[in-house]
Amino acid sequence: MSVDSHSGNSSAVTRHYAPYVQADWGYANHWYPALFSEELADGGLRGITIGGHDIALRRSTGRVYALSDRCIHRGVKMSAKPMCLSESTVSCWYHGYTYDLSDGKLTTIVGNPDDSLIGRVGVRTYPVEEINGMIFVFVGDADYGTPPPLTSDLPAHVTNDPNDAPVPHLTDEGIVIRGIHRKLVGNWRLAAENGLDPGHLLVHWDNQILVALDRALPLGVNALSNEATEEIDIPGGPKGVMNRYDRPDLYQPVLENPKVDIKARGTVPHYFRTSLWVPGTLMVEHWPITDHVQYEFYVPIDDHHHEYWEVVATRVADDADRHEFDFKYENFFKPLALEGFNNSDVFAREATEEHYTRFDGWNNEVLCDMDFSIIAWRKMAARHPRGFFESPYQDED
Amino acid sequence: MSVDSHSGNSSAVTRHYAPYVQADWGYANHWYPALFSEELADGGLRGITIGGHDIALRRSTGRVYALSDRCIHRGVKMSAKPMCLSESTVSCWYHGYTYDLSDGKLTTIVGNPDDSLIGRVGVRTYPVEEINGMIFVFVGDADYGTPPPLTSDLPAHVTNDPNDAPVPHLTDEGIVIRGIHRKLVGNWRLAAENGLDPGHLLVHWDNQILVALDRALPLGVNALSNEATEEIDIPGGPKGVMNRYDRPDLYQPVLENPKVDIKARGTVPHYFRTSLWVPGTLMVEHWPITDHVQYEFYVPIDDHHHEYWEVVATRVADDADRHEFDFKYENFFKPLALEGFNNSDVFAREATEEHYTRFDGWNNEVLCDMDFSIIAWRKMAARHPRGFFESPYQDED
Amino acid sequence: MSVDSHSGNSSAVTRHYAPYVQADWGYANHWYPALFSEELADGGLRGITIGGHDIALRRSTGRVYALSDRCIHRGVKMSAKPMCLSESTVSCWYHGYTYDLSDGKLTTIVGNPDDSLIGRVGVRTYPVEEINGMIFVFVGDADYGTPPPLTSDLPAHVTNDPNDAPVPHLTDEGIVIRGIHRKLVGNWRLAAENGLDPGHLLVHWDNQILVALDRALPLGVNALSNEATEEIDIPGGPKGVMNRYDRPDLYQPVLENPKVDIKARGTVPHYFRTSLWVPGTLMVEHWPITDHVQYEFYVPIDDHHHEYWEVVATRVADDADRHEFDFKYENFFKPLALEGFNNSDVFAREATEEHYTRFDGWNNEVLCDMDFSIIAWRKMAARHPRGFFESPYQDED
């Protein structure tokens, strides 16, 4: 009367990306977005968590510093009650341990200026880069040494745009970036895979932005060749996989399925292309609209939560352009794309977490042809790990 | 100054019903109520969980189907966002895996109609019966084979009513059934035992329905013989235990206790009788009022939660009877009995869970004479198990 | 670029107070405050938890009794639904097991007065003392024997007040006591240490009561000698440590720190003195104002929660004094001191819990000179344990 449920036809495949399956806390020794610049006022202090690292970010005299957010004294988070008593230090609000922003050293204790610990101990610091309104932090092993350039952890510069109008890179000059980020339930890999996934179009079936623009949306896309997903491995630079939606010889849309009562909707064709990059950054060229690009970051917080970042970027020539973008951001990109459209992805990712956590999902999948792209990503991500975050908890109750 | 606390005088007894003590997830391979018919509209899809099995129920062209609610692709619940694109299938909302309602086979993938998985894999299905406004599902081992008849898992037909007015069986014709169900904290066995328990009258001491009807309520009931609780074991049919409250030679009410300042209340005598049936169904004949019957189901969800079902049934001759019952249901049975009266039981069951979970209650009880009925139930329930539900979690964090 | 984070310079020290580090559930066989007298009306029943012991307190004909709050029958808390049917008993609301207040024996079962269990089993009782509006219970091993006097577990009588105006002891006659208690997140030891801590002045930097009184508050205090913290070990009596703030030769205030931009505030000098006593009671002499005393209790509930008690006491000569105190309590002590001022301590303690729980804080501290007082307390508390509470959970899911 019923066929057996089929679990894990991918088990033979799993071993080809075993390091990725183990990376539940995320990839260490990479640059991750920490805050938007506008979220950290001068003199301000804010705490974030990436891959189990609690990090305090402080902006002082224009520059951003990152230190461990765990006071060495008795372990409270400095950011729980920010106390900045000088431009070059951050003080812990509990007993006044005061750390130098540049090297993390204990530089004084507020109520005990002659303590013998001073100058001998401290907290670790993290490298910081700030560009185009975003603050990035390099998070990983304390003894990693000089970090690679930020660009090695961002999507590559696009050079092969089919219309010769490549979207801007996050580090380009003359661009504007706006966006949001939020903490979601779910492992970072489920989020990253959803972003790339050519097979998840169905969750966007009824999204208002597509209906409003009458945008043509196929039911699915069929890869016609092994080259449909390109692996990009730039020596010393970005590593990623790209769905070559620009190549009609490689991808073919599915517009109907005779078995079920649903047809592709919309009449306005729209070109876009998705690619996913180590350690977990999506680039959607020409999205939400042409000449714009949506970048997404799936930043691991712990093994069950990630910070979901969505930014839209485009080129601007002058202040008028910038104001026009700001208006569109508030009234179109943010409500209809970053929220309206991508909330369907948020729903899907959060719904997937239970299976991967409680039912060993990584070994209990039945993947189909449309997942070749995800498999390519997993193998790419498994290939050259710089390191892995590990649970920082020493004593879980 | 104080006597030692006495824990576990029932330990010698425990071994007589060991399989029951192990059955924390419930009894597998039985029929359980899933939904009221009115909760599943034609074309609708709803998810439930019984004994750790996530099950999607769909009504299509009048018939109800039950399938595993876990999509084999990446494990989301189909019921999280119902998508039914044809009368004979259910589709997963994430990537469109589409299953045949009758056998669970993967019949297509919405955006990839030619995938090689199609027809080769699928989800398991569950047998369904719908009768008198209730939908039952047979839940257990995938390879169990043909399920026994639904009636084998319901209380037996009453034939020995002391007034020759037996209450209707759930499967009788010409009856009407109304009721509610809700998810409660607490293991299903604590709920089932509370239902049968001759010793818990005290929790109903101040229930408004009893006061309103001036119903005589003893402080307790004393069994006068080993036959007070009858064990009923119908070959191939229901297994249960019945408190023979119809036999004054077997049960004697306790109306006062000189040690404490409390007396039996009420002046209107009322006959009713309780019995409890495998896998966990209570029948209270002539309750809430004469010629009516209250059935309760304690359906295991997981080891710490159950779905508490309460239904009232009676015979109706015509539509006028039916309307009269509906009026009484809304304005008397539901507010004063199913809610007002039984909420005291809900409180008691939820209050008992902590002891059985954290303090190994099954081996730390001090049972008294009034518990002979519960012991009889435990032994009966332990005698012929068809199987046990087990935790489906493969990796608990 | 950054110094290594320094974890655990106190590891060599830790072994000097190992029993204290193990005492996560608290110290057994001590007197603890249970309720204020006014919280337990005559005939009333209330449940509390101390060190994992669930205890029901009942006042009957003026006297307070304490019994285990776990009914031996099926483990519910009697206090969940108080049922007191006679002056000398407490009955369980579920099936009527009825216990004698004085010895805990099962004296009857409401609905089954002839049960053979009666007189043979029971719950344990706990010694109770009620004095000056507070109810204390002695909690620990059932076979501990005669408890030591209550005064052995309270701060010592002050005899060496520098102004010859010693604050009243909790058991003195002619005093008045008012206060509050609340359940907080955090291990009891983190709370106790915060109370004594000479280094935590910074959290009170902006407290309104200090600003209102223009009270001089140093940034910290430096101990000038090993005698700054006095260890007090009265044979058969209180054990504690006292910060001798009355001795300018032992303590020196720090009024400024050139490294950071903060200076000591306030111009009105104020004498007070802190001491901490086994099993976890703080005495702050002449606080919140002169001739008053604030006592604080950090009563372990479980390993992650404590009941935080704050009481203010002073001497009163007559009813006018008492009314004046009541007015000040409602409009000054309670809002500005017990809440306004000490809420900063509450914040600090709750913020500290995560490090000690998840990051093994007891072995990952970097203590400084100002912590000598806390180290002295730990050693004192580790020296003569009467016993340790242990987790009562037999089966944690």
Ligand code: FES
């Ligand atoms: S915990 Fe940070 S200074 Fe004490």
Ligand code: FES
């Ligand atoms: S998870 Fe169901 S189709 Fe992908």
Ligand code: FES
């Ligand atoms: S649980 Fe207390 S009398 Fe039954």
